[in-house]
Amino acid sequence: MATKKKTENGKTDASKKKSATSKKSTKKPSKKIVKKKSIPKNKVTKKVSKKKPTRKSAKKKSVHEVPSVSIVIPIYNEEGIVSASVADLTEKLKNEPKFDRTYEIILSENGSTDNTIPIVEKIMKSNPNIRLLRVGEPNYGLAMRKGILMARADLVICDEIDLCDVDFYIRALHEIETNGFDLVVGSKALDSSRDKRPLYRKAATFTLNSLLRVFLGFNGTDTHGLKALKKSRLLEVVDRCVVEKDLFASEFVIRTTRMGFRSKEIPVTIAEKRPPSINLLNRVPGVLKNLGELFWVIRVKHR
Numbered sequence: 001m002a003t004k005k006k007t008e009n010g011k012t013d014a015s016k017k018k019s020a021t022s023k024k025s026t027k028k029p030s031k032k033i034v035k036k037k038s039i040p041k042n043k044v045t046k047k048v049s050k051k052k053p054t055r056k057s058a059k060k061k062s063v064h065e066v067p068s069v070s071i072v073i074p075i076y077n078e079e080g081i082v083s084a085s086v087a088d089l090t091e092k093l094k095n096e097p098k099f100d101r102t103y104e105i106i107l108s109e110n111g112s113t114d115n116t117i118p119i120v121e122k123i124m125k126s127n128p129n130i131r132l133l134r135v136g137e138p139n140y141g142l143a144m145r146k147g148i149l150m151a152r153a154d155l156v157i158c159d160e161i162d163l164c165d166v167d168f169y170i171r172a173l174h175e176i177e178t179n180g181f182d183l184v185v186g187s188k189a190l191d192s193s194r195d196k197r198p199l200y201r202k203a204a205t206f207t208l209n210s211l212l213r214v215f216l217g218f219n220g221t222d223t224h225g226l227k228a229l230k231k232s233r234l235l236e237v238v239d240r241c242v243v244e245k246d247l248f249a250s251e252f253v254i255r256t257t258r259m260g261f262r263s264k265e266i267p268v269t270i271a272e273k274r275p276p277s278i279n280l281l282n283r284v285p286g287v288l289k290n291l292g293e294l295f296w297v298i299r300v301k302h303r
Helices: 002-038 041-049 052-062 082-095 116-126 140-150 166-179 199-216 231-240 245-258 280-300
Strands: 069-075 103-109 130-134 155-158 183-187 227-230 263-267
Touching (some): 082 103, 082 116, 082 166, 103 116, 103 140, 140 231, 155 166, 166 227, 183 245, 199 245, 199 280, 231 245, 245 263
Parallel strands (some): 103 130, 183 263
Antiparallel strands (some): 155 227
């Protein structure tokens, strides 16, 4: 019986040893598994590095975003200077550190009979910032009005193809964004301005402004030329304007003040690149007609 117990004890001892060794063997793989689980840190870094291309794709999408500034330029029979003027303007905007904005240039063509349109279409192929708006008739005021309405940005600059004054852009936008003005006019007639136009052009500006003061109560110094405006604020002013052609700009400036919006004149330097595309004498009948219409609407009907 004692031998049996020994054998039984022996068996039990052996089985205990086997169970102990089996437990040890089962523990070892668990350590290896833990080590394997702690390795995939490198895989996480690889996933992070794969996110970089999404930033590049975001930059590509930003090209199609709404620009911060829309520059509206009416053009009529400008085949001689439109290409050089647009190239010069875009170069200035690119190299001016104070103008760090996205922009679009709307060339509002109105009834040209020369090669202005084909030239602009060629420019558009190499410059995505250029847009062509075709009015279909010689009408400066309508070209300006439609250009403002078609502008995608809330900050709109109205310029002339023979001026393109980037310094005005910077100063005018500062007045709107910092000082809260709704409209900024670049006045040629301020004492601090430098008007390098011929004498007969200066006389025409003086005569028009005098008529606007007498008949419409205009209290400024200039209504034509460079302007900057906040579109969301002044859309109702554009809608109230009744005349087009040469006096749309004048009515727009006068109505802005009469409707209680804030406007300011700032000095500019004017040096035109070419003579007016339309003879001044030919414009006189239309100006007088529009002036009479404005007098009737504003001073008599009080609209």
